[in-house]
Amino acid sequence: MNLIEQSEDFVSNLLKDKLSNLYSYHNFNHTLTVVNAVKELCKKEEVNDDEKEMLLIAAWFHDTGYITGYENHEKESVKIATAFLKEKEQSDEFIAKVSNLIMATVKEYIPKTHLEKIIKDADFAHLMGTEYATTCELLRIELKNTWNLNFSNEEWAKENLNFLLNKHRFYTDYAQRKWQPLKEKNLLLVQKKIKKQAKKAADAVEAENKKNNKIEKPDRGVDTLFRVTLGNHTRLSGIADSKANILLSVNAIIISIALSSIIPKLDSPKNAHLVIPTFIMLMSSVITIIFAILSTRPKVTTGVFTREDIEAKKINLLFFGNFYKMPLEEYDWAMNEMMKDRDYLYSTMIKDLYYLGLVLQRKYKLLRIAYNFFMIGIIITVISFVIAFKSI
Incomplete structure (x- = not known):
């Protein structure tokens, strides 16, 4: 086996035997992805x-330091590769x-x-991969x-969006042309995922607000009480108007x-003799x-209220x-405020019935x-006509 094949065999066994299962992203699969990206x-x-050999060996060893933990894993990788x-x-x-080359994979390092x-570029080849979402989820699990x-x-x-936009760039010409x-x-x-999540969150908030603002339905008895009483008031008002209309028509x-x-x-x-009657x-x-007109004449109010x-x-x-x-906007706001407050709503309905x-x-x-x-006038009128005719 040549040196590259020996490196592959060594790293494969090392990660298999000593790398913790907690590293769901920085494992042999990631190393293999980087190696393949280096080849491309x-x-x-x-x-x-000669340069290719150095790059491939560095790619195989660049994350071997994870067997001792995340901290300074690049330096640990250098030690393992050196040995x-x-x-x-x-x-x-x-x-x-x-x-x-291994130290060039430090996250914040700018290659020279x-x-x-x-x-x-090879270390971040997963950013352009078709399995990007799955890879990111593996990294999320690893961090947890x-x-x-x-x-x-x-x-x-x-x-992820912040990293893609602000913290990463490709450096080689090929990566900039093909991978970018x-x-x-x-x-x-x-x-798109963020927008979808934002919409879902907004919908959830709206649903929660509707749930919180939803007015508890009154008991059936209370509902019936208000409905029947209001109906009675309305019918009595209609009867009064009809009676007034009868008086107006007859006397007219x-x-x-x-x-x-x-x-x-x-x-x-x-x-x-007919003048007085x-x-x-x-x-x-x-x-x-x-008096019939006064009974039906509406009372005009200001028609204005304040938020206070x-x-x-x-x-x-x-x-x-x-x-x-x-x-309309003010009335709509006021009605919504009233409907949010059950006590205010019931109090308003009670006041409405009272003033009706x-x-x-x-x-x-x-x-x-x-x-x-009308009754007394008719009686007196009839009596006066009778007296008037008898006095002739």
Whole structure:
């Protein structure tokens, strides 16, 4: 076996026997990937056989130091490679060159020579690979097992994105031409993954907010109470309006008949006895109409509220008179604030029922007065007409 084959055999057995299973990324598979990448770069970068030999040996040994741990593993790799090469009776110059190539794989090191650029690019060849996502996941598992670093999916994706964008570059001409476009494809995949995770997180937050803001449904009995009471109030208000409309219609007819049939005849002296009864009839009808109108006349409010009113829970947002001048955005905000607060919501519904009751009380009070005037007026009118005709 030549020196490269001997190196492969030695490293393979070393990693198999001494490397911890915790290293799911920095293992023999990674080393083999780097070796194959070095072979490809050596071919494309026109490296001579001696340089290729040094590069391949450095590639085989560059992560052997992991058998003692992550800290300063490159230096440990140099020690292992040096001991092996001395055993194989290699020159000090050759060993020094291999050692320098191994040290060129230090993460923060910027390569200076052509050979250093080759091994540096080969060490990160996985960035352009089709199995990039799987490889990254193996590294994530390794960091968790060896450094107790727990990355969420979002954190890990952002970590990879930052590395691809800001912390890595290819140095050889071939890698820049051929590997960089493949790396950029993986970069796009990471960016898409981050966007997908961000959308998923936003959807989860929105769902949680909806869940938190969801108003607890009231008991069926409470719901029925409000529905029935509001329905009764509405029907009573409709009945009051109908009664007022009846009074308005009847008295309008009475006044029309009086104006068209009776009053024109009062000029005659022989009809003088009808003046007082007619006057009583007209006055009772007019007063009845006035009270009927008052019972149906709406009360105009300001139609404006402030955010302080909402925060203080002072405004009944269920009554149109309190918001009809407000912009839709403000009303929408106020309603949402009310719906978030169950106590405020129930309090508003109770107030709405209460004030509807006050309106009904006023309507029926005025209607009662109107009906009383109408009834008394009709009675007095009839009596006065009877007296008037008897006095002829």
